[in-house]
Amino acid sequence: MVSPVEFGTLAVVAAYGFTGLVAPLLGPRAARFSLYAAAIATIGAALYATLRVAPRGGYVLGFNGSIVVDTFTIYMLSTAALVFALAAAATGRIVEYWESGEAFYAVIGLMAMGVIVLGLARALYLVYIAWILAAVSSYVLVALYRDTVSAEAAMKYAVTGAVATIMLLLDIVLYSVVKGGLVVSPRLVVADPLLLTPVVTLAIIAVGFKMGVVPFHGWLIDVYGNARPMVVAVASAAAKVIAVLLTVKLVAPFAAVAPHVVLWSSGVLAALTMLYGNLGALLTVRDSPQKLLAYSSVAQAGYILAGIAALAVLPGVDNAAAVAGIALHTSGYALSKLASYLGLERGCSYPCRGWSRLRGLAYRNPAAAAALLLGLASLAGTPPTLGFWGKLYILEAAVTASPVLAAVLVANFVLGAFYYGYMMYMLFQRPGGAVLRERTGLLEAAALAAALLTVILGLAPWQAYGLTLYAYNTG
Numbered sequence: 001m002v003s004p005v006e007f008g009t010l011a012v013v014a015a016y017g018f019t020g021l022v023a024p025l026l027g028p029r030a031a032r033f034s035l036y037a038a039a040i041a042t043i044g045a046a047l048y049a050t051l052r053v054a055p056r057g058g059y060v061l062g063f064n065g066s067i068v069v070d071t072f073t074i075y076m077l078s079t080a081a082l083v084f085a086l087a088a089a090a091t092g093r094i095v096e097y098w099e100s101g102e103a104f105y106a107v108i109g110l111m112a113m114g115v116i117v118l119g120l121a122r123a124l125y126l127v128y129i130a131w132i133l134a135a136v137s138s139y140v141l142v143a144l145y146r147d148t149v150s151a152e153a154a155m156k157y158a159v160t161g162a163v164a165t166i167m168l169l170l171d172i173v174l175y176s177v178v179k180g181g182l183v184v185s186p187r188l189v190v191a192d193p194l195l196l197t198p199v200v201t202l203a204i205i206a207v208g209f210k211m212g213v214v215p216f217h218g219w220l221i222d223v224y225g226n227a228r229p230m231v232v233a234v235a236s237a238a239a240k241v242i243a244v245l246l247t248v249k250l251v252a253p254f255a256a257v258a259p260h261v262v263l264w265s266s267g268v269l270a271a272l273t274m275l276y277g278n279l280g281a282l283l284t285v286r287d288s289p290q291k292l293l294a295y296s297s298v299a300q301a302g303y304i305l306a307g308i309a310a311l312a313v314l315p316g317v318d319n320a321a322a323v324a325g326i327a328l329h330t331s332g333y334a335l336s337k338l339a340s341y342l343g344l345e346r347g348c349s350y351p352c353r354g355w356s357r358l359r360g361l362a363y364r365n366p367a368a369a370a371a372l373l374l375g376l377a378s379l380a381g382t383p384p385t386l387g388f389w390g391k392l393y394i395l396e397a398a399v400t401a402s403p404v405l406a407a408v409l410v411a412n413f414v415l416g417a418f419y420y421g422y423m424m425y426m427l428f429q430r431p432g433g434a435v436l437r438e439r440t441g442l443l444e445a446a447a448l449a450a451a452l453l454t455v456i457l458g459l460a461p462w463q464a465y466g467l468t469l470y471a472y473n474t475g
Contacts, residue, residue, distance in 0.1 A: 003060075003062060004048070004052065005049055005052055005053075005060055005062050005069055006062040006063055006067075008045035008048060008049060009045070009062060009063075009067060009069075009116075009120060011041055011045060012038070012041055012042050012045050012116055013113055013116060013117065015034075015037060015038035015041045015042070016038045016109050016110070016112045016113035016116060017109070017113055018034060018038070018109075019031060019034040019035050019037075019038050019105065019106070019108075019109030019112070020106045020107070020108075020109030020110035020112075020113060021106070021109075021110075022034075023035075023105065023106075023109070024102035024103065024105060024106040025102075027102065028095065028102045028104070028105060029092075031102055031105035031106065031109070032088050032089075032092050032105055034105070034109070035084060035085060035088040035105055035108060035109060035112075036085055036088065036089075038081075038084075038109065038112065039081045039082065039084060039085035040085075042077065042078070042081035042116070043078060043081055043082075046074045046077060046078045046081075049069050049074055050071065050074055053069055053070065053071055053074065053468075058070055058071050058467075058468025058470075059071075059468055059470040061122070062120075065122060065123075065183065066121070066122055066123045066126060067120040067121060067122055067123075067126075068120065068122040068184070068470045069120060070467075070468045070469055070470040071466075071467045071468045072248070072323065072327055072467040072468060072469040072470075073119045073120060073245065073469075073470075075327050075331065075464065075467060076119060076241055076244065076245055076327065076330065076331070077115065077116060077119045077120075079241065079330070079331040079334055079335070080112065080115050080116075080119075080237075080238065080241045080334070081112070082335070082450075082453065083234070083237045083238065083241075083334050083335065083338055083450070084108055084111075084112045084234070084238075086338060086446045086449055086450050087108065087233060087234045087237075087338065087446070088105065088108065089442055089445070089446040089449075090230070090233070090342050090442060090443045090445075090446035090447060091104065091230055091443070092442055093441065093442055093443075094230065094443070103140075103144060104141070104144055107137050107140050107141045107144065108137075108141070108234065110133060110137045111133075111134050111137035111138060111141065111238055113133065114130045114131070114132075114133035114134030114135075114137060114242075115130075115134050115238060115241060115242055115245070116130075117129070117130035117133070118130035118131055118134060118242060118245050118246065119245045121184075121249075122183055122184050122470075123182060123183055123184075124172050124175065124176070124182040124183065124184065125182060127172070127184075127246070127249060128168065128169065128172060131165070131168060131242070131246065132165060134238070134242050135161050135164070135165065135210070135242075136158075136161075138157070138161075138235050138238060138239065139154050139157050139158040139161060140154070141231055141234060141235055142154040142157055142223060142227050142231055142232075142235055144231065145227070145228045145231060149226050149227065149351065150227050150228060150231070152222070152226075153222055153223040153226055153227040154223075154227075156218075156219045156222050156223065157219050157223050159219075160209050160216070160218065160219040161209065161210070161219075163209060164205075164206050164207075164208075164209030164210055164216075165206075167202055167205050167206040167209070168202075168203075168206040168246075170202055171199060171202035171203045171206055171250060174195050174198055174199040174202060175199050175203075175250065177195060178195045178196065178199050179253075184249050184250075184253065184470075184471050185253065185471070186252075186253055186470060186471055186472055196254065196257065196258040196261060197258070197261050197265075199250075199254070200251060200254050200258060200261050200262060200265060201261075201265055203246075203247065203250035203251050204247070204251065204265055204266060204269065204305075204308075206246075206250075207243045207246050207247045207250075207251075208269065208301075210239055210242060210243045210246075211239065211240060211243035211244075211301040211304070211305075212239075212273075212277075212297055212298045212301045213269055213273050213298075213301050213302070213305060214269065214272045214273040214276045214277075214298065214302075215272075217273070217276070217277075217298050217301075220294060220297060220298060221280075221291065221294045221295065221298075223235070223294075224236055224290070224293065224294035224297055225288065225290050225291035225293075225294035225295075226290070226291075226351070228345070228350045229290060229341040229342070229344040229345040229348070229350065229352060230341070230342065230345040230350075230443075232290075232341050233337065233338045233340075233341035233342050233345070234338070236297055236337045236341065237333070237334035237335070237337050237338045238334075240300070240301070240304065240330055240333050240334060240337075241330060241334055243301075243304075244304060244326060244330045247308055248308075248326070248469055248471055248472065249471050251266070251308060251311070252311055252469060252471045252472040253471050253472070255311040255312050255313050255319075255472060256313040259312035259313050259314045260312065260314075262308070262309065262311060262312045263309050263310075263312035263314070263401060263402065264309075265309075266305050266306070266308045266309035267305075267306065267309040267401075267402055267405045269302075269305055270302045270303070270305035270306040270308075270309055270405065270408075271302070271306075271405065271408045272302075273298055273299070273301055273302030273305060274299050274302030274303065274306070274408060274409070274412040275302075275408070275412065276298060276299075276302075277295050277296060277297070277298030277299025277300070277301070277302060278295070278296075278299045278412050278415040278416050278419075279415070280295035280298065281295035281296050281299065281416070281419045282415065282418065282419055285419045285422055286355070287354070288352065288353060288354065289344060289348060289352060289355060289358050289423060289426075290344060290348065290352040292419055292423065293337075293340055293341065293344070296379060296416065296419070296420070297337065299412060299416060300329075300333050300379065302412070303329060303390075303391060303394060303409070303412075304326060304329055304330060304333075304394075306394055306398050306405055306409055307322050307325045307326040307329065307393075307394040307397060307398075308322075308326065309398070309401060309402070309405060310322035310325075310394065310397035310398050310400070310401040311323070311472065312401060314401065316400050317397065317400045317401045318396055318397045318400045319397070319472075320465055320466075321393045321394075321396045321397040321400075321465070322393070322394065322397035322401075323464075323467055323469055323472070324393045324461075324464040324465045324467060325390050325391070325392070325393030325394035325395075325396070325397055326390075326394070327390075327464045327467055328386050328389045328390035328393060328461055328464050329386070329387065329390025329391060329393075329394060330390070331386055331390075331457065332378050332379075332385060332386030332387040332389075332390050332454050332457075332458070333379070333387070333390075335375075335378070335386065335450045335451070335453050335454045335457075336374075336375040336376075336378040336379045336385075336386075336387060336450075336451070336454055337375070337379075338375075338447070338450045339371045339372065339374060339375035339447045339448070339450040339451035339454070340371075340372055340375035340376060340379065342368075342371065342443055342444075342446060342447035342450070343361075343368045343369070343371045343372030343375065343444075343447050344358070344372065345443065346365060346368040346443055346444060346447070347361040347364075347365060347368050347369065347372065347427075355426055358426055358427070359426050359427075359429045360427070360428070360429055360430050361427045362427045362428045363428075363430065365440070365444065367440045367444035367445070367447075367448055368440075368443075368444045368447060369427045370448055370451070371444065371447035371448040371450070371451045372423075372427065372447075372451075373424055373427060373451075374448075374451035374452065374454060374455065375447075375450070375451045375454070376420045376423055376424055377420075377424075378451070378454040378455075378458075379416070379420060380416055380417050380420035380421070381413055381416075381417075383458075384455065384458045384459060385454045385455055385458045386454045386457050386458045386461070387454065387458075388458065389458055389461035389464075391409075391413060393461075393464075393465075394409070395409050395410070
């Protein structure tokens, strides 16, 4: 007999499968509304699963142990569903006039299905299949605008993604050797201790390509800094959610049996990534607002990786703060990047070169400027946004894990505040000549909704402190 949690999983996967495979045949509008319905089904299933999961120690298994539903995954997948729905609302009246309008929603539906399965999968073969589905969908999404810049960006994205996929396959093989099976479990019985360091390192490398961790970030600046902002809004938000879901499955189980490997491998890469991203943004601050946001995505990946480092189960380390920080920061990042890139789509237009068109956006299009302002505030860590609470919890965990890493975090928070502040400042600079007021549309409304969610969800950050992660064993 199918349990309610299993039925909910089937319903959500079927909803996104319908959006990706059937609804586009009925036209772009039908595909868009199908995506809305799938998001509503996901949020409903998440609320029900929370009520079922919380009283049972924070997780339940399904389909003979092939999937696992825990509160951390529910939180992350709910964020992903909101991002996909808001992206569909924002782009509706634009992509429906594209030659590939139906494909846009089909790709988002398939990407969402991959993210859902990846988040819930306990069997590693499901993890790998879901990763490929989500990853390939993101490459196609970047190429859909069908210009030379998008085609080049998608090609670079696909090539580096192929390397990440090979690394992931190798890591899964090593994981099965170390654990003696192909199932994610928080209680590892290590069959070959010599492979502990390679299996953790390979997992971070595979995820590093997707998340933009230095030195595996080469594709990110070209894709996020040059492709159409509206498309990058979806791809950048989804990429971090995918990367975090995969990291906690493959790295968290080793936090207890190899805590020093997790701490130092993640911590060193986090420090390099934060510094590179923030310094790159500072060096390009006068050149291109879109490249500035691209470099900031690298820096934000470093903050998340610092939270991963603090998962190491060592005496005195606040691991609960690390889990909460990862969840809050990733959700805040996804919503903030969606709002920021959508605001850039309206304020700067495509291709986004220089600051002349973005200057004075607050007077020309107040709704787009407000969305961009709130999105940047969350990325900078301004209270009471999700970005602030995510950074605070990660910093709290880092202080207990490594004071050096905590000091690097604080220094990078200061660096980031400068260029985010500069971008906010440019929004209120009066342009020369008369200012023509632009009409507010669905794109601005969706961007503003995403930005407001970073504030609304930031009003109750303590809810994330008790999130349960099945693959993580703090004992």
